Amino acid sequence: xxxxxxxxxxxxxxxxxxxxxxxxxxxxxxxxxxxxxxxxxxxxxxxxxxxxxxxxxxxxxxxxxxxxxxxxxxxxxxxxxxxxxxxxxxxxxxxxxxxxxxxxxxxxxxxxxxxxxxxxxxxxxxxxxxxxxxxxxxxxxxxxxxxxxxxxxxxxxxxxxxxxxxxxxxxxxxxxxxxxxxxxxxxxxxxxxxxxxxxxxxxxxxxxxxxxxxxxxxxxxxxxxxxxxxxxxxxxxxxxxxxxxxxxxxxxxxxxxxxxxxxxxxxxxxxxxxxxxxxxxxxxxxxxxxxxxxxxxxxxxxxxxxxxxxxxxxxxxxxxxxxxxxxxxxxxxxxxxxxxxxxxxxxxxxxxxxxxxxxxxxxxxxxxxxxxxxxxxxxxxxxxxxxxxxxxxxxxxxxxxxxxxxxxxxxxxxxxxxxxxxxxxxxxxxxxxxxxxxxxxxxxxxxxxxx
Amino acid sequence: xxxxxxxxxxxxxxxxxxxxxxxxxxxxxxxxxxxxxxxxxxxxxxxxxxxxxxxxxxxxxxxxxxxxxxxxxxxxxxxxxxxxxxxxxxxxxxxxxxxxxxxxxxxxxxxxxxxxxxxxxxxxxxxxxxxxxxxxxxxxxxxxxxxxxxxxxxxxxxxxxxxxxxxxxxxxxxxxxxxxxxxxxxxxxxxxxxxxxxxxxxxxxxxxxxxxxxxxxxxxxxxxxxxxxxxxxxxxxxxxxxxxxxxxxxxxxxxxxxxxxxxxxxxxxxxxxxxxxxxxxxxxxxxxxxxxxxxxxxxxxxxxxxxxxxxxxxxxxxxxxxxxxxxxxxxxxxxxxxxxxxxxxxxxxxxxxxxxxxxxxxxxxxxxxxxxxxxxxxxxxxxxxxxxxxxxxxxxxxxxxxxxxxxxxxxxxxxxxxxxxxxxxxxxxxxxxxxxxxxxxxxxxxxxxxx
Numbered sequence: 001x002x003x004x005x006x007x008x009x010x011x012x013x014x015x016x017x018x019x020x021x022x023x024x025x026x027x028x029x030x031x032x033x034x035x036x037x038x039x040x041x042x043x044x045x046x047x048x049x050x051x052x053x054x055x056x057x058x059x060x061x062x063x064x065x066x067x068x069x070x071x072x073x074x075x076x077x078x079x080x081x082x083x084x085x086x087x088x089x090x091x092x093x094x095x096x097x098x099x100x101x102x103x104x105x106x107x108x109x110x111x112x113x114x115x116x117x118x119x120x121x122x123x124x125x126x127x128x129x130x131x132x133x134x135x136x137x138x139x140x141x142x143x144x145x146x147x148x149x150x151x152x153x154x155x156x157x158x159x160x161x162x163x164x165x166x167x168x169x170x171x172x173x174x175x176x177x178x179x180x181x182x183x184x185x186x187x188x189x190x191x192x193x194x195x196x197x198x199x200x201x202x203x204x205x206x207x208x209x210x211x212x213x214x215x216x217x218x219x220x221x222x223x224x225x226x227x228x229x230x231x232x233x234x235x236x237x238x239x240x241x242x243x244x245x246x247x248x249x250x251x252x253x254x255x256x257x258x259x260x261x262x263x264x265x266x267x268x269x270x271x272x273x274x275x276x277x278x279x280x281x282x283x284x285x286x287x288x289x290x291x292x293x294x295x296x297x298x299x300x301x302x303x304x305x306x307x308x309x310x311x312x313x314x315x316x317x318x319x320x321x322x323x324x325x326x327x328x329x330x331x332x333x334x335x336x337x338x339x340x341x342x343x344x345x346x347x348x349x350x351x352x353x354x355x356x357x358x359x360x361x362x363x364x365x366x367x368x369x370x371x372x373x374x375x376x377x378x379x380x381x382x383x384x385x386x387x388x389x390x391x392x393x394x395x396x397x398x399x400x401x402x403x404x405x406x407x408x409x410x411x412x413x414x415x416x417x418x419x420x421x422x423x424x425x426x427x428x429x430x431x432x433x434x435x436x437x438x439x440x441x442x443x444x445x446x447x448x449x450x451x
Numbered sequence: 452x453x454x455x456x457x458x459x460x461x462x463x464x465x466x467x468x469x470x471x472x473x474x475x476x477x478x479x480x481x482x483x484x485x486x487x488x489x490x491x492x493x494x495x496x497x498x499x500x501x502x503x504x505x506x507x508x509x510x511x512x513x514x515x516x517x518x519x520x521x522x523x524x525x526x527x528x529x530x531x532x533x534x535x536x537x538x539x540x541x542x543x544x545x546x547x548x549x550x551x552x553x554x555x556x557x558x559x560x561x562x563x564x565x566x567x568x569x570x571x572x573x574x575x576x577x578x579x580x581x582x583x584x585x586x587x588x589x590x591x592x593x594x595x596x597x598x599x600x601x602x603x604x605x606x607x608x609x610x611x612x613x614x615x616x617x618x619x620x621x622x623x624x625x626x627x628x629x630x631x632x633x634x635x636x637x638x639x640x641x642x643x644x645x646x647x648x649x650x651x652x653x654x655x656x657x658x659x660x661x662x663x664x665x666x667x668x669x670x671x672x673x674x675x676x677x678x679x680x681x682x683x684x685x686x687x688x689x690x691x692x693x694x695x696x697x698x699x700x701x702x703x704x705x706x707x708x709x710x711x712x713x714x715x716x717x718x719x720x721x722x723x724x725x726x727x728x729x730x731x732x733x734x735x736x737x738x739x740x741x742x743x744x745x746x747x748x749x750x751x752x753x754x755x756x757x758x759x760x761x762x763x764x765x766x767x768x769x770x771x772x773x774x775x776x777x778x779x780x781x782x783x784x785x786x787x788x789x790x791x792x793x794x795x796x797x798x799x800x801x802x803x804x805x806x807x808x809x810x811x812x813x814x815x816x817x818x819x820x821x822x823x824x825x826x827x828x829x830x831x832x833x834x835x836x837x838x839x840x841x842x843x844x845x846x847x848x849x850x851x852x853x854x855x856x857x858x859x860x861x862x863x864x865x866x867x868x869x870x871x872x873x874x875x876x877x878x879x880x881x882x883x884x885x886x887x888x889x890x891x892x893x894x895x896x897x898x899x900x901x902x
Contacts, residue, residue, distance in 0.1 A: 048680075051673060055556075055558050062558070104502075104503060104516075105505040105516055106505075107505045107506050107727060110868055189642075190874070191640075191644060192642075192729065193643055218729075222502060222730070222872075225498065225502050231502070416643070417643035417669070418641065418642050418643035420673070
């Protein structure tokens with residue numbers, strides 16, 4: 001019995017090694033999926049990243065801890081050409097911060113400063129609050145904004161529409177003389193957590209730069225009700241947030257070199273920075289681990305594709321995208337040989353498929369390549385966004401592929417404190433590894449690439 | 452058409468006025484339930500309490516705002532003998548507070564100080580962390596505790612068992628020389644919110660009083676994993692928490708005087724203080740509003756029961772129960788005439804029934820009285836706990852009735868920032884008003900009372 005079991009195990013473990021690259025691509029893709037689903041490495045890697053480096057704000061010490069970790073883990077996994085690629089990144093430091101409701105009753109507010117915001121003077125800013133539901137209401141009540149905080153209590157209406165208050169709120173509020181901009185956190189969740197993310201100032205710098213922070217949805221709603229009741233609503237906001245000089249940081253790169261055409265490259269990527277609430281487990285530790293582990297899995301299976309697979313973990317997606325820009329600039333002379341770039345940045349939810357920005361031929365070809373992923377429910381291919389970091393490869397004509405998941409719950413965690421490892425389902429994470437690894441094989445091995 | 456509608460409305464609105472108290476108790480109970488379910492006053496009251504007074508920590512200015520509000524609303528509702536009853540309460544002030552993970556990577560921890568904790572010296576306490584899962588593990592590793600924080604990362608195992616780490620953790624940790632006690636928040640939720648609650652020190656005062664705080668479940672888990680990995684785990688805890696002199700506060704009382712035996716009293720109550728995360732919407736703003744509104748509803752219906760119904764909103768349940776003690780002491784000479792006391796403190800979830808501490812005759816009698824609540828799914832009566840505040844009436848032989856709800860989700864919010872008005876379902880709240888109002892009628896009107 002024990003001998004039989006041992007034999008079965010030996011065969012099972014050895015099987016992937018027989019997956020010679022001479023077999024038809026869809027056959028190998030199935031083998032890759034089976035091997036990935038029998039594995040559980042990805043969750044352990046992601047947990048380790050969260051524990052060792054924690055949140056990985058652009059320019060932070062934590063980000064550098066993460067870089068060290070990734071170099072080590074990619075090397076352990078047997079990837080080649082593991083390296084840093086230098087990127088000069090912005091360095092915004094949050095520091096300590098707090099917001100207190102002073103009237104109509106004292107209580108601490110659940111808040112987080114928005115990324116890139118200026119700080120307040122020491123001791124904070126104390127002011128009454130004008131609460132509005134949207135930009136239109138602010139315009140209608142513009143004469144009430146001067147000397148006040150403006151709170152945009154904009155109801156969740158999907159990320160794309162609601163995020164405007166985070167990115168544009170401080171400009172709109174300051175235009176009318178507000179001393180600070182507050183938003184309702186950009187999330188559909190109701191768990192009294194604050195969600196951060198990047199904000200922006202007037203580029204011409206003619207409109208004053210005022211501090212900007214997000215309140216928990218519940219606190220924004222409370223202030224809104226108090227305001228509507230005609231109660232005095234007075235807040236003190238204190239933020240140490242500060243811009244420091246840019247720092248030298250890096251993208252992290254590792255490769256599975258191509259067997260026949262190593263100069264032809266398939267990029268698989270995620271962004272390695274995160275916000276500093278939570279650990280950036282879904283956003284985008286997961287994407288980075290999926291890219292690393294999908295490539296490492298092919299290598300462990302003894303599969304060396306025709307073309308080179310290049311893992312790129314991008315710096316500074318969340319703030320100014322210097323990682324993506326640096327990669328496009330530094331690799332300009334080989335972009336014509338980039339046959340595709342995948343970015344995984346939609347969390348470790350069940351895989352669904354891919355969106356692709358490219359001509360219709362590329363889309364049709366990708367749909368054909370992804371067809372064997374139907375068994376994983378992940379063969380959906382449609383025209384769409386590839387990813388923030390790889391978007392800088394668009395003008396070189398690189399087909400850009402966004403790895404997509406069923407991430408309805410994503411924005412419950414997104415940029416908030418509960419984006420932690422326990423929110424990641426190990427099996428779902430591994431399913432994403434399976435799907436991306438199989439597609440990588442298809443892209444790097446098929447005789448006719450996407451372009 | 453309009454005239455017909457007007458007639459129907461007139462009849463519908465007038466109907467409760469025909470509910471003469473001479474009708475059989477179960478018939479009137481049904482009328483009370485119908486009237487309560489056709490009403491929606493309770494949610495508006497609770498929302499107003501949350502907006503006007505906010506969180507209502509014992510001894511705080513907010514608690515006094517709440518007292519003013521309750522006096523006004525009970526008077527508006529036509530209750531009689533609306534008054535403050537003086538209670539000297541403890542006055543613990545949280546102040547500012549924070550916890551930072553320093554190693555293995557810097558990041559802010561989501562924390563809240565435990566109620567009654569001493570503060571840290573200015574600048575905080577910086578120390579390594581010993582992480583244990585339970586008291587046994589602390590005892591086994593007691594020689595590692597000196598000079599460190601002890602973090603009790605005790606998994607949720609029901610409130611009664613898990614809360615021991617909150618109430619006893621600081622004593623256990625300090626016994627072995629720890630400089631601070633940290634716990635995993637006492638909640639089954641995974642939303643990265645911190646949950647507070649009262650803690651205690653050695654009464655003999657031979658064991659040092661060390662600061663005590665709760666971390667979000669996710670942060671406690673992270674520190675535990677880091678500790679198990681052998682990484683350095685170092686934390687800075689800073690708490691301004693401070694005990695001030697006791698202050699004069701009050702229970703709030705209002706009555707619906709009895710028709711025949713006004714000296715016989717049915718108490719209906721909740722606790723009016725709350726923790727200062729969230730607004731104490733479920734805990735126990737809801738219980739107070741249920742008590743107020745159930746009584747006000749009977750009055751609006753023109754129902755004057757045989758006995759007096761007395762609404763009592765107790766001060767200081769969360770800290771030292773001086774409100775309940777003061778009531779028992781100040782009303783000692785009329786407790787023999789208290790035919791029952793109800794406390795509602797299980798949130799505004801769907802009503803289920805009642806637990807009662809009293810002799811078996813009282814229990815059987817209550818079951819009989821509560822039988823008409825079957826249509827509301829709320830006729831369950833079993834032996835059990837009445838409530839913290841009314842427990843001080845036990846030795847006078849008052850039958851103590853705990854109003855119970857299907858509150859499986861209660862501890863997601865309990866003592867945490869998301870115990871806010873939006874977590875209360877208006878219809879569920881009104882169902883609780885219906886059930887309590889109907890039972891009040893039964894208790895205050897039935898010829899043979901519980902005792």
